[in-house]
Every structure is written in structure tokens, then in C-alpha cells.
Amino acid sequence: MVTPTDRERLQDAIEELDRASSLTRPEVVGRLLSRVDALTDGVEGLEHLLASMPALVDAGLFEGGPWEDPGRLVPSLVGGTLRAGDRTTLMEILSELRMLALAQGQMELKGFSSTRARRFLEETMVRNLDLVFLEEEGRGTDGVESKIVVLMKLLRDRIPIASLKPGLATEIALLCIQRPIVTDRALELLRLVRDHIPIEDRVVVAEGLPDDGQPEWEDPDPDRRLSLYLNAAFTPSEAAQERNADEYRSFLEGADGETLAREVEALGRGMRETGLAIAHHAHLLRRVAGRDDLLAAFLGLSGSGEAELRRHRPFVRELIDRAVQPELARVCHGLGRLLDRGLLSQQPVRIGLERFLTLELHPEVARGIEESRPGCSMSPEAILLADTINVLGQPLGIGQGKNPTCQSARGISLWSRHAPGKLLNMIQTVGRSFDLSMRFEGDLLKASDLGQGLVRDFDHDLDAVSVVLVPHLDRIYNEMMRRAAYRGEDPHKWVNPAMYGHWIPTDFSSAYDYATDSIQDYETFLRTFYATHHPAYNRGHDLAYPNPVGIFLTAISGALVGFHAISILRVREVRGSVRVFLYNPNSEGRQRWHADIRPTVAGHGELPGESSLPFDQFASRLYAFHFNPSDVGEPDRVPDEVLERVKSMARPSWGASYRWAGEGLPGMGGPAATPMGG
Amino acid sequence: MSTPVALLGWSLPAIETARRMGRPFVVVSFDDFSGWAREHDIPFVAWDFNLWNERSNALQLRELLDEHGIGLAVPLFEETVEWAGALNSLYRDDPRLLNRGYLFRNKAMMKRKALLAGFRVGLFEEVHAPEQVHSFMSRLNEANLQLEGEEDAWVHLKPFSAAGTVGHKLLRSHAAVDERVVAEDFPCLVESHLPGQEFSCEAFIHNGKVRFLNITEYVKLGYSNFVPAGPELEGHRARIAEAVDRLVDAFGIEYGMIHPEWFLTEDNVLSFGEVACRIPGGHIFELIEKAHGFDPIEGLILCSDPAVDEATLEAFFPESEGGGGSYAGSVMVYPKPGRIRELAIPEALKEDPMFESHTLIAPEEHKVSDTREGFGNHYGTVFFRGDDPSRMRDLLVHYQDADFFA
Known part of the structure; x- marks a missing residue:
């Protein structure tokens, strides 16, 4: 209920805000939010706020704060902010209402079209689907979540769920295409789609992922795109669709060769296309463990993978017996990739894995593993073995989670x-x-x-x-x-080789000078990087080992937010443009490095788990890399205009946080951070 | 063009008001604020009000202010009152203004002055050691003809020159004197407890005349109050106005605003508590703005300036001093002792038609100590508005004890 007093009070608060200058605005906004609080408890209140949005914006509600410029807001971060509680939650709700007011044409903002506002809201809902369906999931009865439920009611009323389908299909495809080891997020997203969004099941033509620069989500039919993933994750075959995991196991026990072959074909294809596996996959894998042909087909092995299987048949069966359990079915995909890599034929690996079969875990280690899979009945030893197989099979699927590690x-x-x-x-x-x-x-x-x-x-x-x-x-x-530390140079010069291995090249170049806390000779730094990594200037040779390098992470605004560790995997020309292919441990290869610097995970020939960026853009974020002095090609041939282009991306962005050698005062004051961590 | 004014003390609303008035000004405050001032283009003179010696005195400060052409000083906070007195003594060539500044800064001196002017005040004494507090309490007991086993007389202990309730201790027994009085309290003032309804006045004075008199009803000292006072207290306005006039005459106040606190007993006897000459605490200025519809900081600046003419004052202050039937109140929230995790605003509050807003923010999880002296720090304020003073009183009483944290 919105009473006349409520209206009047909000009006008073808006007028008070209008009178306030930047000096007292934070205080006045705080008091206004205490009025907004009650209004955000019901749809009617939200409607009233929505109607008042032009006046609120004019009065300066968002001025001087992190929500000021809608162009700098990030849909994937909305959920966390909504959940933060108190004033942060209220401001975030108001920010969504502003987007809605913009999307509906109730107000206009220069440089932010109604289409863009609408797209922002759609992407916000896609990226925070768990919040969209809080109520259906039996949550959101009190506190912050109840406000989120109310907001989502309004948004769902204005933005039909069906219009989210293309975005959802892309989101799920991009998540899966990176082939993360931990697939819980993708599976949870799919479950929400299955449970709450009607999707018309379309026959999916088996098409794999052709590396022709035309990603499969270009398919204009979102239902068909979603069906691919839904089928792989929940209904990989007719038999699997009709049976829960236990029933499916019994069904497999009595199944003949032909039936098994059919199931292997269906479940194997879904797993290969999506990287997703469920309990049914684990049961099927255990069932066909004794049959090389079915096993190879199910795991989608390459020729060398199949040879590897035949060579180490008893050990592979042993691994399946120990590690493949319905509760951690992701190992089904990992095992196939392990075999494809031919790792069992490397003696240290086979012996190392054999020793896992008798490994007894320290109680603290066992506790840590149990904490990571609450409710899982598998032994910590079996969980560790399964994920060891995954880590060996999918080196680019490893992520740091929310840890700064x-x-x-x-x-x-x-x-x-x-x-x-x-x-x-x-x-x-x-x-x-x-x-x-x-x-x-x-x-x-x-x-x-x-x-x-x-x-x-x-x-x-x-x-x-x-x-x-x-x-x-x-x-x-x-x-x-x-x-x-305190050696006058970037400690990574010594730490990286000691930490990772002595195949890391011995020479090291950093744009940041520790001794003077400034950016020194950026041009030489860039020339060296081009002359060691860019095929046009390094005599065309390739990287033998990944290069662990440091990058500047910058906010959408361009301001320096921190440092991050990634690896350069390879450099390739794709459709006339040279790109750097890299591994980002951030668990999300699409992590934005800047407003306009957005690594892609597909569409440019990226392998699963790789991200890529145009070479120049990548160079503009780099602050340190290793190189081999004998590998330096022709630094002087790197054209000045290329370096100027890179500099023009770097200087106004992270560069503003540093003093540049020979240029006097710092760009923006404030002590710059020392590169470390990630 | 109006005289450039020095605002003594850092107050964002005051800066905003001065800007809005279009009056040239400079803010005088501690050096800590200079960065912020520069960043926001606020004319600023750094000054340590706590430092007074041959190289840090009003003559030096005046020199700094001369660069800004200042001809008038307005005190905003307690510790700036004698500096304003000193500066204005220089600007108006009247040494007594400085002494008047001291008068406001020394509670014993101020009470003696009130006593001489014929006001009823509590029994008071300046004390230098805990034994003197015991003796004072014993003499009060004696005067009250205390019998064996009867409770001790209540004694208030206050620093000479602190604002509001800072450092205030109410001692209800000799045991409490032993427990709570510490060496750092001395020297200070002790006084007998005055019974009755406590309230304050905010009197805007120009050329020795009270131009606007607001009465603020205290619901609980240090916690809650509302503006204007309810009809019971407003019914005594004539008596109160007469007392304020007498106070203004006796203290010789010509310009500015004073904030005296009074007690009114059931038999209509008015006692003088104390008087301050700065922005009052308890959000009283905000409540005045809401209830009376004028900006009291602007009123303060106008009244502090002898050059402001009658017509301006006439036009500025509202006709009705008792308000237009709308009441504005506030209650300051102090957390209950124990662990605090999050903010939990009672649903009933959010839905109350008289609820206006609050300034409570979610705390970082922490423990609230149960050993508080004075009133400790409040965690935020809840504001109410409405036309029913008795409901206002009830709400303020209710929410003074409500728990806003979980």
C-alpha cells in the first residue's frame, strides 16, 4: 500500500535532495533511502518509485556515487550488490528502476538509449537467474531476498521471461565452451531454465563446434540452442529421461549390447558437445568400462586417446572403478581428455596416479575436501582422485574461484x-x-x-x-x-621460475620500476614484447612454454583496480588480425579488463578454456613478462604508430595511477600499488 | 554587499547555507579539513581552537581572516565560542564580548551570573577532588533532612565547558561517586538535581531583542526531543519568553542565538539549567527547519550580523513562534550492549504514518560495551513528523528503547 503520506514524504525527500549540494548529498540520500526502504517492500511501492524516477534522477540521487553513470554498470555484478543489504541494496534497486524507466522511455539520458537500458536489464536477469526465480525456489520470504523478489516481479512483468532466452542460451554456451572443471554453475543455471522457463524441445542436429569463427550460438533459434544443453544435462537419451539415476543404473545392468551402444552414442555426444556430465553418465561409464569400443566412443577419444586406452586398459578400469561415481560425474569428461593427452604413457604420471590408489589422506586434507563437496557420500580419496584426473585432463579448466590466488x-x-x-x-x-x-x-x-x-x-x-x-x-x-622484495626489481623475476619451474625464460621485462615507483621506458618494454611474441617481429617463432605474465586490471572507468596473473599460451593470426591466446585463472575467461578490452572465449578459434584478445589490446594491459634474450627478434621494426596506439590505450587508463619516468608529477596522485597477487 | 563572515567550526549544512545565501564566508576549523575544503572549493583557514598562546591567539587569527575581509565571526560549536567572542570584540571594538564568550564556556560562572539575575538555579559547587563530591552530596542529604536508610540526593557532575551531555554523570549515591568518578573528571562542577520537565529554547537575538523563540520539548535528555513543544509547555510560553528576555538582558546578549535549558516544575516554577551559544545538539536545528519552515543557520548568521536590517529579519522569521500545528521530532539510537551483526529496522516503524526517515546504517559486526559514560556515541537518529504531539511523545518514548540491531 502506498498512502498519500508516503507520496508526500517521498516528494519532500526529493525536494530536500534537490536543494542539497554535493556537500550534504550523501547524508540527504541516506535519509531518502530510509523512506525508500518501505516502498521497496511491495510492487505498488516500486511502481511509485518508478514513476518518481525522473524526479529522483534530476534531484541528483545517483550523483557522485558508483551508480552515477549507467554506462559503467555491470550486469553480472548486480546480484552481489542486491544481496549486500541495507543502503547498498536500496541503491541497487533504484538503479534497476532507473534502467526500467529508461527502457520504457519514461525518461532519457544522453548517451544511454532505451534499447541499451533494456539490454542491460535482460543481461542482468540472465546473469542473475537465481534471483529471478527466488520465489519459485521457495526463498525470498524475508530480509533482502524479499525485496529482490518484489523487484523481480516488476521486472518480469515488464520484460517477459521468453525474451531472456537468447541471452540465456549464449550465457550457457559461453560458460560451457570454456570447459571448466567445476560445472556446478552451468548445471544450476540449466536446472533453473528447465524448472521455470518453458522451452520447446527441438531436434538438435549434431554439429559439434566448427572452428570457423561462426560460433554455434549464432543459431537464431534460442529454443534449439537451449535444448542442446538441456538435453545434454537432463535428458541425454530417452531412457535417461524416463529414469532417475538409480533406475537408469538398473536399466543398464539388464541392457544388451545394442542398447548400450545407443546410450553411449546419445550420452557421449551430449557430453562432448557441452562438457557437462550427470549421474547417468557415470553409471553408463562404469557399465561399459570393460568394452574398449564403447568406452572410446563414450569418452569421445581421439585416435591417440584410443591407443592410450588400449595400452593401459587395466589401469584405466581401475581408475574408473575408484574415481567414477554418480555424485561427481564431471570426471567422465575429464577422463577422456586425460587419455587424449596420452599422459598415462608418461611414466611419472602413471606411477604418480598408481600411488593414489593407496593414498591415505591427512585428516585436515580430508576435512577440506569434504567441506568443498558438502553432502557428498564419496570418500575424500575418491573425490581427490576424480579431480586429479580432471586437472590432468583439462589444464585450462582450473579456476581460482573467489580466492585472490x-x-x-x-x-x-x-x-x-x-x-x-x-x-x-x-x-x-x-x-x-x-x-x-x-x-x-x-x-x-x-x-x-x-x-x-x-x-x-x-x-x-x-x-x-x-x-x-x-x-x-x-x-x-x-x-x-x-x-x-626490495631488490629494486619486480620480485616475479625470481619468484616465477622458482615457483613454476626452470623452463620459465630467464630474462624479464617490467614496465613498472620498483626502485623509482614509476613507469620506466615503456616504449622499450613494448618493443621487447613485440619482438619476442609478435610473429611479424620475432622471426615467426612460436612459444615453447606458456609465459606467465602480469597484467593491469582496470575498472570499466579505466582506473587501475589491481594486478592479475595469467599465462600467454600462443599467438596466432585469425582472419587477418594477430591475437594473443591466454589462460586466465579467474574461472571466467570473459573477465573484462577494461570497458573496451573484453577477452573472448569463442569465435576466434579459441580452444576450450582459452581466451583471446587482439595483440595490441593485450599489450596495453601487460606490465611484466619473461623472455629469452636469444629470442628477441627485431624490436626496431615495430612501427611507431603501433606503439602509439598501445600507449594511447594504456596512458589514460592504468597509466594515470603512475608517474611516468621523465614526465614529472603523477597523473592522478595517490600512491600506486605494487604489483602482486591476483 | 554584506560583511564576509567567518564560520567557526566545520559544518557542511552551515557551508551549504552560506553558499545559498550568497554571503562571502570563510570556514575556520582544524587543519584536518583543509584537504576536503580545497577539493570542494571551500574558502578555508586552518586553526587549532585548542591551542592558545602568544603565537596562537585571536590577533593572529584575525590577521589570517583579514585576508578574506572578514568582519564577523559566528560560533558553530562549543569550543569556538570564546574565539568568536574574541574576534567579535576586535571587530566591534567591545572587550566585553570576549568575557561574554567565557561566560558561556564556564558553567559555574554562568550559573552565578544567572543567580545574580534572580533565576532559580540548583545548588552548585566547583570541585577539585572526589572527597569534595562526597561532601557536596552529604551537605545536600543534610539539607534534605535525610534519615538513616533513605536514598542519597542525586548529584550531577559536569565538565565546566563541554557541550550538551558530554562528560555528564548522574550520581545517585555515595557508592556511585566511588565507582564512577575518576581523577580525569576534575576540576568540574557538581550540582543538585533539578526536578521538573526539561526543555530548551532557541532564541534568535538581534540588537538585544529576541526575534524568534522556539521551544523544544525534551522527551528524554540526550535521546529525544521535538519541535515545537506540545501544548502543555507552549501554554507557558509567556512565562518562558519573559525568562528568556530577562536572561538576554542579564547576560547582555546583543546578537546571535542562545540555547538555554530550563526545568519547569508542576507548580510552574522555572529553573535555569545552563545556556549555550552555538548550534544545539539533538538535531534541534533540523527539527526547527522542518517545523517552522526556515533555515535556522541562516537565522543565526543574520542575527549575528549587526548590519542586517529590521525588514530582512521581519521577513525572515515566521509570524507564529508556536509553529503551524506540525511537529518534528527525533530520537537518537544507542545500541544495546551485546553483539551487533546487522541493522534490523522494526516493520512497525517503517509503516508508521509519522515515521519520516532515519540515518541508521548497517554496522560492521562488533561488540557494544556496557560501560558507557555520558551517553556514548549514538548510532543514528530516527525522525518523525506529524500533527499529534502526544502521539509524537509516545513514539519517541517507544523507540528510545526499541532495538534496531540484531
């Missing part, structure tokens, strides 16, 4: 690719002893002797290998950084 996640990914034996050894060491040691410049660093690392509240929503290793790696990394 990009360095550690990057390490696990690098080792999986180039030192899998070493990785297995580390997992076992920590698994048994809940401790890890590494050498640094002649000293042995023991994690248990060291202070805290970067992480405080460890997010356990990770694969079990990361759950086990990251807390130890994080401490060791931190200690190495501490020891290498």
Missing part, C-alpha cells in the same frame, strides 16, 4: 600441462602430510612454517586438487615474494 591456480594449470609428474607428487605430498616444501634460492620453504598467504576466507567452491594445494602454494608464493 591467481598465482596458485595458474601454477596448477602450468604444471598440469608441462610438469604433470611434479603436480601429482605435490598433490600426494600435501595429501599425506598437509604440508608442502619448495626450494627458493637454496633455502627450503616449508608451508607449515610460514605465515599467512593472500587468502583469508578460503572459498572451497573449487576442484579438490585446488582445495588441497592452494592454501600451501599461496603461503609459499607469499614467502618467495617477501624474500625477493
Whole structure:
């Protein structure tokens, strides 16, 4: 109910806000929000706020705050802000109402069209689908969630759910195409779609993912695109559709060869196309473990993968028996990729994995794994084995979750690719002893002797290998950084080779000068990077190993927000433009690096788990990289205009936080941060 | 062009008002604010009001202000009152203005002055040690003809020069004196407890005449009050106005605003509590603005300026001093001792037709100590508005004890 008094009071508050200058606005807005509070408890109140939105905006409601410019808001962050509670929640609700007012043409803002506002709201709903269906999920009865339910009611009334389908299909496709090890988010999103959005099931033509720059979500029919994923995740075959996991297992027990072949064909295809597996997949895999042909077909093995299977048949069966359980079916996909990589034929890997079969976990390690999969009845040993298979099979599917541990996640990914034996050894060491040691410049660093690392509240929503290793790696990394500090150069120069392995090239170039806390000789830095990494200037050679490099992360506004660790995997020309292909441990390869610098995960020949950016854009975010002096090509041939273009992207953005050598005063004041962490 | 004014003390609403009035001004406050002032283009002179010596005194400050052409000083906070007195003494060539500044800053001196002017005040004494507090309480007990086993007389202990309830301790027994009085309290003032309904006045004075008299009804000292006072208290307006006039005469106040606190007993005897010469606490100025519809800071600046003419004042202040039937009240929220995790605004409050707004914000989780002296820090304020003074009183009483945190 909105009473006349409510209207009058809101009007008074708007007038008060209108009179306030920037000096007292925060205080006045705070008091206005205390009135908005009651209005956001019901749709009628929201409607009233929506109608008042032009006046609220004119009075300066959003001025001077993080919501000021709608062009800088990010749909994927809306959910977190809505849940934050109190004034933050109220401001975020008002921000959505402004978008709605813009979308409906109730008001206009220069440079922000109604179409753009509408698209923002659609993307917000897609990216926060859990919030859209809070009520249907039996939640949102009190507190902040009840306000979110009310907001979503209004939004759903104005933006039909059906119009979200194209966006949802793209979101799910982009999530899956990165082939993350942890697929819970994609599966949860699909479950919400299945439970709450009517989708017309369309026959999906088997088409795979042709690497022709035309991603499959270009299919104009969102129902068909969604069906592909829904079928893979929930109804991979007629038999699976009709039976729950247990019934399906019984069904498989009695099934003949022909039936099994049919199921293998159906479930295998869905898994290959989406990277998703459910309990049914695990039952089927266990059932066909004894049949090489069916196993190879189900896992979608390449020729070399099939050879690997035949060569290590008994061990593969042993692994399936131990690690493949319906509760952690994602291993079905991982196992196939492990075989395709031919890793079992590497002796350190096979022996390392064999030792897992008798591994007894330290109680602390077991507890950590159990915490990461609450309610799972599998033994911690089996969970760890399954995710070890996943980590070896999908090195680019490893993510850091919400932890600031990009360095550690990057390490696990690098080792999986180039030192899998070493990785297995580390997992076992920590698994048994809940401790890890590494050498640094002649000293042995023991994690248990060291202070805290970067992480405080460890997010356990990770694969079990990361759950086990990251807390130890994080401490060791931190200690190495501490020891290498104050040498007048970026500590990563010494830390990266010690941490990751001695195949990291010995020379190192950084745009940031520790001794003078400034950007030094940026041009030479860029020339060296082009001359070592760009095929036009490095005599055309390729990267032998991934290069662990540091980048500046900047906000949508361009301001420096921090530093991040990624790996350059390869550099390729795609349709006339040279792109850097990279691994981002951020669990989301689409992480924006700047308003206009948005890595893509598909459409340019990216392999699953890779992101890519045009070379120049990438160079403009880079602050440090390793290189081999003998690999430096022709730095002087890099054209000045290319460097100017890169500089013009860097200077006004993160560059504003630093003093540039030879240019006197800092751009924007404030002490710049020292590169570290991620 | 009007005389450029020095605003003594950092107050964003005051800066905003001065800007809106289009009056040239400079803010005088601690150096901590200089960065902010520069950033927001606020004319600023850094000054440490707590430092007074041969190189930091009103003559030096005046020199700094001369660069801005200042001819008038307005005190906003307690610690700036004698500085304003000193500056205005210089500007108006009247040394007594400084002494008057001191008068407001020393509660013992102010009470003696009131006593001499014929006001009823409590029994008071300046004390330097805990034994003197005991003796004072014993003498009060004696005067009250206390019998064995009867309660001790209540004694209020107050610093000489702090604002409002800062450092105020109500001592109800000799035991309380032992428990709560500490060496740092001295020297200070002790006084007997005055019974009766407590209220304050905000009198805007120009050329020795009260131009507007607001009466603020205290529901609970340090917690809640509303403007204008309810009909019971407003019914005594003539008596109160007469007392304020007498106070203004006795104290020799010509310009500015004073904020005296009074007690009215059931038999209609008015006692003088104390008087301040700065922006009152308890959000009283905000309530005045809501209830009377004028900006009291503007009123303060106008009344502080001898050059402002009658017509301007006449036009500025509303006709009716008792308000137009709309009441504005506030209650300051103090958290209950214990652990605090989040803000939990009672539903009934949000839905109350008299609820206007609040300034409570979600706290970081923390523990609230139960050993508070004075009133401690309040966590925010709840504002009410409506036309029913008795309901206002009930709401303020109710929400003074409500729990806003979980």
C-alpha cells in the first residue's frame, strides 16, 4: 500500500535532495533511502518509485556515487550488490528502476538509449537467474531476498521471461565452451531454465563446434540452442529421461549390447558437445568400462586417446572403478581428455596416479575436501582422485574461484600441462602430510612454517586438487615474494621460475620500476614484447612454454583496480588480425579488463578454456613478462604508430595511477600499488 | 554587499547555507579539513581552537581572516565560542564580548551570573577532588533532612565547558561517586538535581531583542526531543519568553542565538539549567527547519550580523513562534550492549504514518560495551513528523528503547 503520506514524504525527500549540494548529498540520500526502504517492500511501492524516477534522477540521487553513470554498470555484478543489504541494496534497486524507466522511455539520458537500458536489464536477469526465480525456489520470504523478489516481479512483468532466452542460451554456451572443471554453475543455471522457463524441445542436429569463427550460438533459434544443453544435462537419451539415476543404473545392468551402444552414442555426444556430465553418465561409464569400443566412443577419444586406452586398459578400469561415481560425474569428461593427452604413457604420471590408489589422506586434507563437496557420500580419496584426473585432463579448466590466488591456480594449470609428474607428487605430498616444501634460492620453504598467504576466507567452491594445494602454494608464493622484495626489481623475476619451474625464460621485462615507483621506458618494454611474441617481429617463432605474465586490471572507468596473473599460451593470426591466446585463472575467461578490452572465449578459434584478445589490446594491459634474450627478434621494426596506439590505450587508463619516468608529477596522485597477487 | 563572515567550526549544512545565501564566508576549523575544503572549493583557514598562546591567539587569527575581509565571526560549536567572542570584540571594538564568550564556556560562572539575575538555579559547587563530591552530596542529604536508610540526593557532575551531555554523570549515591568518578573528571562542577520537565529554547537575538523563540520539548535528555513543544509547555510560553528576555538582558546578549535549558516544575516554577551559544545538539536545528519552515543557520548568521536590517529579519522569521500545528521530532539510537551483526529496522516503524526517515546504517559486526559514560556515541537518529504531539511523545518514548540491531 502506498498512502498519500508516503507520496508526500517521498516528494519532500526529493525536494530536500534537490536543494542539497554535493556537500550534504550523501547524508540527504541516506535519509531518502530510509523512506525508500518501505516502498521497496511491495510492487505498488516500486511502481511509485518508478514513476518518481525522473524526479529522483534530476534531484541528483545517483550523483557522485558508483551508480552515477549507467554506462559503467555491470550486469553480472548486480546480484552481489542486491544481496549486500541495507543502503547498498536500496541503491541497487533504484538503479534497476532507473534502467526500467529508461527502457520504457519514461525518461532519457544522453548517451544511454532505451534499447541499451533494456539490454542491460535482460543481461542482468540472465546473469542473475537465481534471483529471478527466488520465489519459485521457495526463498525470498524475508530480509533482502524479499525485496529482490518484489523487484523481480516488476521486472518480469515488464520484460517477459521468453525474451531472456537468447541471452540465456549464449550465457550457457559461453560458460560451457570454456570447459571448466567445476560445472556446478552451468548445471544450476540449466536446472533453473528447465524448472521455470518453458522451452520447446527441438531436434538438435549434431554439429559439434566448427572452428570457423561462426560460433554455434549464432543459431537464431534460442529454443534449439537451449535444448542442446538441456538435453545434454537432463535428458541425454530417452531412457535417461524416463529414469532417475538409480533406475537408469538398473536399466543398464539388464541392457544388451545394442542398447548400450545407443546410450553411449546419445550420452557421449551430449557430453562432448557441452562438457557437462550427470549421474547417468557415470553409471553408463562404469557399465561399459570393460568394452574398449564403447568406452572410446563414450569418452569421445581421439585416435591417440584410443591407443592410450588400449595400452593401459587395466589401469584405466581401475581408475574408473575408484574415481567414477554418480555424485561427481564431471570426471567422465575429464577422463577422456586425460587419455587424449596420452599422459598415462608418461611414466611419472602413471606411477604418480598408481600411488593414489593407496593414498591415505591427512585428516585436515580430508576435512577440506569434504567441506568443498558438502553432502557428498564419496570418500575424500575418491573425490581427490576424480579431480586429479580432471586437472590432468583439462589444464585450462582450473579456476581460482573467489580466492585472490591467481598465482596458485595458474601454477596448477602450468604444471598440469608441462610438469604433470611434479603436480601429482605435490598433490600426494600435501595429501599425506598437509604440508608442502619448495626450494627458493637454496633455502627450503616449508608451508607449515610460514605465515599467512593472500587468502583469508578460503572459498572451497573449487576442484579438490585446488582445495588441497592452494592454501600451501599461496603461503609459499607469499614467502618467495617477501624474500625477493626490495631488490629494486619486480620480485616475479625470481619468484616465477622458482615457483613454476626452470623452463620459465630467464630474462624479464617490467614496465613498472620498483626502485623509482614509476613507469620506466615503456616504449622499450613494448618493443621487447613485440619482438619476442609478435610473429611479424620475432622471426615467426612460436612459444615453447606458456609465459606467465602480469597484467593491469582496470575498472570499466579505466582506473587501475589491481594486478592479475595469467599465462600467454600462443599467438596466432585469425582472419587477418594477430591475437594473443591466454589462460586466465579467474574461472571466467570473459573477465573484462577494461570497458573496451573484453577477452573472448569463442569465435576466434579459441580452444576450450582459452581466451583471446587482439595483440595490441593485450599489450596495453601487460606490465611484466619473461623472455629469452636469444629470442628477441627485431624490436626496431615495430612501427611507431603501433606503439602509439598501445600507449594511447594504456596512458589514460592504468597509466594515470603512475608517474611516468621523465614526465614529472603523477597523473592522478595517490600512491600506486605494487604489483602482486591476483 | 554584506560583511564576509567567518564560520567557526566545520559544518557542511552551515557551508551549504552560506553558499545559498550568497554571503562571502570563510570556514575556520582544524587543519584536518583543509584537504576536503580545497577539493570542494571551500574558502578555508586552518586553526587549532585548542591551542592558545602568544603565537596562537585571536590577533593572529584575525590577521589570517583579514585576508578574506572578514568582519564577523559566528560560533558553530562549543569550543569556538570564546574565539568568536574574541574576534567579535576586535571587530566591534567591545572587550566585553570576549568575557561574554567565557561566560558561556564556564558553567559555574554562568550559573552565578544567572543567580545574580534572580533565576532559580540548583545548588552548585566547583570541585577539585572526589572527597569534595562526597561532601557536596552529604551537605545536600543534610539539607534534605535525610534519615538513616533513605536514598542519597542525586548529584550531577559536569565538565565546566563541554557541550550538551558530554562528560555528564548522574550520581545517585555515595557508592556511585566511588565507582564512577575518576581523577580525569576534575576540576568540574557538581550540582543538585533539578526536578521538573526539561526543555530548551532557541532564541534568535538581534540588537538585544529576541526575534524568534522556539521551544523544544525534551522527551528524554540526550535521546529525544521535538519541535515545537506540545501544548502543555507552549501554554507557558509567556512565562518562558519573559525568562528568556530577562536572561538576554542579564547576560547582555546583543546578537546571535542562545540555547538555554530550563526545568519547569508542576507548580510552574522555572529553573535555569545552563545556556549555550552555538548550534544545539539533538538535531534541534533540523527539527526547527522542518517545523517552522526556515533555515535556522541562516537565522543565526543574520542575527549575528549587526548590519542586517529590521525588514530582512521581519521577513525572515515566521509570524507564529508556536509553529503551524506540525511537529518534528527525533530520537537518537544507542545500541544495546551485546553483539551487533546487522541493522534490523522494526516493520512497525517503517509503516508508521509519522515515521519520516532515519540515518541508521548497517554496522560492521562488533561488540557494544556496557560501560558507557555520558551517553556514548549514538548510532543514528530516527525522525518523525506529524500533527499529534502526544502521539509524537509516545513514539519517541517507544523507540528510545526499541532495538534496531540484531
